[in-house]
Amino acid sequence: MKRIIALVAALSTLIFLFACSQQPAQQAEAPKQDVNVRLELQKASTLEKIVQRGTLRVGLEAGYMPFEMTDKKGTVVGFDVDMVTEMAKAMGVKLEIVNTAWDGIIPGLLSDKYDLIASGMTINQERNLKVNFANPYIVVGQTALIAAQSADKIQTWKDLNNEGVVITSKLGTTGEQAAKRLFPKATYKSFEMEDQAMLETLNGKADATVYDLPMTSIFFAQRGKEAGMKFLNEPFTYEPLGWAINKGDPDFLNWLNNFIVQIRNDGRYERIYNKWFGSNDWYADIQ
Structure with a gap:
């Protein structure tokens, strides 16, 4: 009996010593795994891929003056x-x-066709479910162009929410969202391009176009004022625009936010802003 007890005690001691000898090895492996995970995350950063590739790929839709548009030479230009x-x-x-169509611009980012979206995109919660946004680089809002024959009955943007009023905007934009949300009593018509929506109103086939300032401001100055349109130029929505990137990339997001701060304080932002919003000289070069 004593021999059996002694044997059991000896086996227990061996098992304990074996377990203790294995524990440091397992603990030593854990930090290596953590380091590998961190390295993988760093390798996955879009910022590092851009530098290694030597090219920054930017997705946009050339058709939103003065943010992105095509000049007479076929070059995409703008703010x-x-x-x-x-x-x-x-x-x-x-x-x-x-250059890509608006309805496919976020899927293009998600499928790695470009590194970020810079296309006058409004930051909102629906888009934020799919992508991350850097801090806003400019703030705009929705305004309304009113057809000449409707100028008397529509005095403010609140008058748009009435039966019999026909409103146009561009498909898939915050202008469309605002029109549907704020003016449910009106009839809404969607168009592929914003200039088509504005021409519908200019030609008297709709009462109003709801779209972003300053695009409506440019159209009114170039065509609407002479045609007798009314321009409700006080924005009735708050819309910050931001660059969109794929989720899970804090390094790239940090770089973009720091870049915004830097150019706002070294004169570059002011120079670019004044070029596109402080003057209409660029319009002569646009198709």
């Missing part, structure tokens, strides 16, 4: 283009513009 040009310079890489 957003100048901003990302400065961004590429700061990274020390080349800039590649990827």
